[in-house]
Amino acid sequence: MTLQQLKYVVTIAAKGTLSEAAKYLYMSQPSLTGAIRELEKELGISIFRRTNRGVLLTPQGEEFLGYARAVLEQAELIEEKYISKIKGKKTFAVSTQHYSFAVEAFVELLNRYGESEYDFRIRETQTYTLIEDVAKLRSEIGILYLNTFNQTVINRTLKENNLTFHSLFKAKPHVFLSKTSPLADKSFITLNDLKDYPRLSYEQGERNSFYFSEEILSTLESKKNIVVSDRATLFNLLIGLNGYTFCSGVINQELNGPNIIAVPLDVDDYMEIGYLTHNQTILSKLADEYIDMLKLKSHEQ
Numbered sequence: 610m611t612l613q614q615l616k617y618v619v620t621i622a623a624k625g626t627l628s629e630a631a632k633y634l635y636m637s638q639p640s641l642t643g644a645i646r647e648l649e650k651e652l653g654i655s656i657f658r659r660t661n662r663g664v665l666l667t668p669q670g671e672e673f674l675g676y677a678r679a680v681l682e683q684a685e686l687i688e689e690k691y692i693s694k695i696k697g698k699k700t701f702a703v704s705t706q707h708y709s710f711a712v713e714a715f716v717e718l719l720n721r722y723g724e725s726e727y728d729f730r731i732r733e734t735q736t737y738t739l740i741e742d743v744a745k746l747r748s749e750i751g752i753l754y755l756n757t758f759n760q761t762v763i764n765r766t767l768k769e770n771n772l773t774f775h776s777l778f779k780a781k782p783h784v785f786l787s788k789t790s791p792l793a794d795k796s797f798i799t800l801n802d803l804k805d806y807p808r809l810s811y812e813q814g815e816r817n818s819f820y821f822s823e824e825i826l827s828t829l830e831s832k833k834n835i836v837v838s839d840r841a842t843l844f845n846l847l848i849g850l851n852g853y854t855f856c857s858g859v860i861n862q863e864l865n866g867p868n869i870i871a872v873p874l875d876v877d878d879y880m881e882i883g884y885l886t887h888n889q890t891i892l893s894k895l896a897d898e899y900i901d902m903l904k905l906k907s908h909e910q
Contacts, residue, residue, distance in 0.1 A: 675890030783858030
């Protein structure tokens with residue numbers, strides 16, 4: 610077993626197909642396939658399962674990937690300290706619901722560790738997709754919320770995917786509005802106040818279940834509903850249509866602009882926001898640092 614073979618495994622897991630991994634590694638696909646087969650034979654396990662749509666990690670492969678990442682990181686630290694070789698690209702990926710504090714922590718991570726070459730990824734995506742991203746090791750960390758309504762279904766899904774939820778903070782529900790909204794001057798907002806305004810929510814794709822909604826009160830009836838797929842569009846519609854969306858109240862004006870405000874919502878509910886990790890992997894140093902930054906941001910709330 611060599612460090613190069615470990616790099617092959619990490620790259621294939623990230624790219625999802627042997628062909629894409631081979632292109633990234635500047636080698637032929639047969640050579641890459643042969644190297645992985647030799648490693649699997651040496652270890653006596655199957656790391657990948659081949660499908661018509663690419664390759665998937667086996668349960669043994671998921672566990673091995675965690676150790677491979679840890680070994681490569683330690684090897685890089687040794688090279689930096691003792692051999693002074695040129696550093697390779699640092700890699701990190703996180704999948705998240707649409708939270709500005711998660712983006713803010715990502716920016717700080719890049720500012721601290723982003724060098725001349727890196728491959729960092731942040732995916733603001735659908736709830737089930739971010740769970741799949743962490744389960745299939747496309748991302749080391751996933752960020753979402755739980756409350757009394759969705760926690761049974763979400764926790765069951767996490768258990769099925771061998772994932773653990775780690776709480777960061779609990780937030781009282783708020784409403785995101787335009788600062789020019791007729792409701793903007795209120796000290797708090799009731800559900801009755803909102804009944805004539807468009808409600809905005811994030812698209813959840815095929816898993817469009819109330820339990821996977823990114824917003825609380827997903828079963829609440831509304832006369833006007835607009836579904837969007839990205840944060841910029843949602844904010845533009847909040848401003849242009851005097852719409853609203855339910856949220857945690859955490860907002861960063863540098864990232865979201867000065868035209869969006871958060872007003873407390875008068876309901877007996879909460880949002881417990883936290884991060885997901887895979888039970889069979891060891892987090893990288895960058896992932897640990899990112900979690901520390903998330904905790905710092907949560908303490909600032």
